Amino acid sequence: MKTLFKINLKHLPLLLSSFLIISCFNKEKTDEELLEKDKIELEENLDSYKIATYKFGKILIRSSAEKDTISTEFQSFKKDLDRIFNKVVKYDVENPESLSLIDYILIYRDYKKMEDFIMKTDEDIFPTLVDSFNLIYGDSTSKKREYYKGEEKEYVQNIEHAILSAIVILSKDLGKEVSLYECTKTNPELLPDSEIKTLLQYFRGFLFFEKGLYYLSEDEISRNINWLNNNKDVDLPYTRAFFQWGNLDNKSTHLGLHSLNHLFRGFDRLMMEREIDEKRALEDFEAFLKDANKIGLNNEITWSIETYLYLKNEENEKAITSLTKLKTSTLLSSKDKERIDESIEYVKNRESGKVLNGFYDKFFLSKIATKYMYSILSKVDWEKVMKEQNVPHTNEIFKTIDNLKSFIDNLKEYASTEDLKNKGKSLWNKTKELVK
Numbered sequence: 001m002k003t004l005f006k007i008n009l010k011h012l013p014l015l016l017s018s019f020l021i022i023s024c025f026n027k028e029k030t031d032e033e034l035l036e037k038d039k040i041e042l043e044e045n046l047d048s049y050k051i052a053t054y055k056f057g058k059i060l061i062r063s064s065a066e067k068d069t070i071s072t073e074f075q076s077f078k079k080d081l082d083r084i085f086n087k088v089v090k091y092d093v094e095n096p097e098s099l100s101l102i103d104y105i106l107i108y109r110d111y112k113k114m115e116d117f118i119m120k121t122d123e124d125i126f127p128t129l130v131d132s133f134n135l136i137y138g139d140s141t142s143k144k145r146e147y148y149k150g151e152e153k154e155y156v157q158n159i160e161h162a163i164l165s166a167i168v169i170l171s172k173d174l175g176k177e178v179s180l181y182e183c184t185k186t187n188p189e190l191l192p193d194s195e196i197k198t199l200l201q202y203f204r205g206f207l208f209f210e211k212g213l214y215y216l217s218e219d220e221i222s223r224n225i226n227w228l229n230n231n232k233d234v235d236l237p238y239t240r241a242f243f244q245w246g247n248l249d250n251k252s253t254h255l256g257l258h259s260l261n262h263l264f265r266g267f268d269r270l271m272m273e274r275e276i277d278e279k280r281a282l283e284d285f286e287a288f289l290k291d292a293n294k295i296g297l298n299n300e301i302t303w304s305i306e307t308y309l310y311l312k313n314e315e316n317e318k319a320i321t322s323l324t325k326l327k328t329s330t331l332l333s334s335k336d337k338e339r340i341d342e343s344i345e346y347v348k349n350r351e352s353g354k355v356l357n358g359f360y361d362k363f364f365l366s367k368i369a370t371k372y373m374y375s376i377l378s379k380v381d382w383e384k385v386m387k388e389q390n391v392p393h394t395n396e397i398f399k400t401i402d403n404l405k406s407f408i409d410n411l412k413e414y415a416s417t418e419d420l421k422n423k424g425k426s427l428w429n430k431t432k433e434l435v436k
Contacts, residue, residue, distance in 0.1 A: 031215065034272075038208075038216040042184065045211060051181045053408045054174065056111055056118050060085045061400070062126035065135050065147070070125055077114045084110055089136065093406040108411055124185065128156045133393040154190045161185040162200045163391070165207070167382050167401060170374070174405055176210060183207050188220075195236050198224050202261060206373055209264055209271075209366075218268040224261045228254065241385060243376060252295045259291030263301065267369055270362045285309055300329035304368045316347050323347070331371040339364065 029037075064085045069075050084107055091098050099107075111118070126132075127147045134142040148156050165182035168174040183204045191197040201220045208217035236253045240246055245253055266284030269277040285305050292302050303326040310319035326332070327340045386394040 035215040035219055038213040042180075042208075042211075042213055042216060045177075045213075046181055046184065048177055049412065050174070050177050050408065052115070052119060053111070053411055054178050054181065054404065055123060057088070057404045057407060058129075059118060059121065059123050059126065060088060061132050061136075062123055062129060064089075065127040065132040073117055074121075077117055080110050080114065088403075088407060091403050091407055093402045099407075099410070104411060111411070124157055128153060129160050129397070130156060130392055133396050137393060137396050151190075154187075158186050158188075158191055159196075162196075162203070163382075163386065163397075164401075166203060166377070166380075167398075169207070170378055171401075171405060174401075174408075176207070180207055180211060188223075193227060193231075195234065195238050198227055198257070199238055199242060202257070202264075205261075205264055205268075209268055210370065212271075214268040214271050218265055221261050221265040221268065225258070225265065228258045228261065241388075242380060244379060248295065255291045255295050256297070259288045259295075259297070262288040262291065263305070263369065266305075267362075267366050271366065282309070282312065299372075300326055300331055300368055301372050303329075304365055308365055311347065319347050320344055326368075329368075331368065331375060336364075336367075 060081060063074070063078070063081050066074075066078075087099065087103060087107070131147045134145060138145075147153070161182045165179045165186065168182070169176060169179035171178075186200060186204065188197050188201050188204070191200070201224045205217045205220035205224070208214075208220065232254060233250075234254075235250055236257065239257050240248060240253050243256065245256060248256060262284045266281045266288060269281035269284060272278075272281075285308065289302065289305055289309070292298075303322045306322040307319050307326065310316070310322060323340055323344050327337050332340075383394060383398055386397070391397075
């Protein structure tokens with residue numbers, strides 16, 4: 001017995017360490033810890049060539065209006081930035097030959113030289129895009145106006161980031177990556193509590209959800225729900241324009257926006273792993289349906305959520321009715337509809353107490369909601385909305401976005417060693433033809 005006791009004492013530190021490690025692994029993380037984890041993952045998502053070159057383009061524009069020496073490093077690149085800007089500002093997507101092969105090679109060489117500076121520099125240290133566009137495209141009065149400063153500058157560049165994040169999300173060339181970057185550059189906390197801030201947070205929440213950053217998304221949308229609960233009588237004209245709800249009065253508009261916030265917070269929570277999160281998700285879905293029914297919303301979103309809740313509550317016949325309606329949706333592909341047929345057969349033969357099957361799971365459910373949201377975004381005429389709100393230089397903003405898309409695509413193409421060889425051969429062949 002003495003020997004055994006000695007052995008036990010000898011191994012006691014190891015046993016205690018093992019128990020400590022196991023308890024740490026088993027300890028459920030808090031909402032705050034999971035939110036911080038998402039913030040780290042978000043930064044990793046911003047490390048891409050597309051975002052880097054897009055940021056390069058924006059710094060070219062914004063730094064062109066800079067009159068002060070921000071830093072020694074900026075000063076060392078100022079001449080290069082201005083030289084590249086003077087070339088790029090003349091670029092026109094309808095006339096791609098306005099930048100030659102040699103131009104792209106030299107621009108890419110300069111970009112690589114200042115790449116570290118571009119990546120670590122916050123574009124918001126430079127004048128706003130409006131200030132830059134005033135200098136480039138403005139009349140004599142605009143060119144002389146003072147730059148935005150302090151809180152006013154914070155507000156204007158926040159709105160610029162928000163507008164750009166919405167405009168580029170459906171772009172084939174820029175799309176979600178650049179939209180996510182612009183979203184991270186917005187800071188809703190610097191905006192006054194308002195409808196614009198609420199729409200911005202909803203949009204950010206949607207994008208974070210798309211990227212699988214569910215805790216970041218939940219945080220944005222939870223703040224929205226709290227604001228909407230405390231501001232039930234605030235007029236929401238931008239919301240009506242954004243969602244094409246022109247036929248709704250203000251009370252119904254409030255219910256509609258409130259319901260969509262609960263919908264996507266429900267999806268955030270549904271995609272999380274803890275049991276408490278699924279319980280919260282079901283509460284959000286019930287709140288969504290309650291609001292949706294009040295305003296008469298009856299489409300693929302309500303049918304899909306109804307199905308989920310009916311299945312959870314063992315109401316198979318009602319679930320089949322909602323699935324049958326869902327099958328009529330124009331948002332779904334033929335493959336999606338095949339899955340619904342399989343789901344209907346499953347539900348008919350489903351044993352009581354069984355969880356949702358793979359045919360109609362949370363990923364399929366979220367896919368429907370995402371398609372619904374994109375269908376809304378695709379119908380928004382951002383150029384028209386911006387002109388109606390008297391956003392300065394709207395034409396120039398859209399022209400710049402088109403030019404940036406083409407410029408980034410071409411820069412990548414000319415930067416590729418293989419592409420350079422091919423372009424070189426093509427250029428050589430053209431030269432030979434001219435000589436003949």
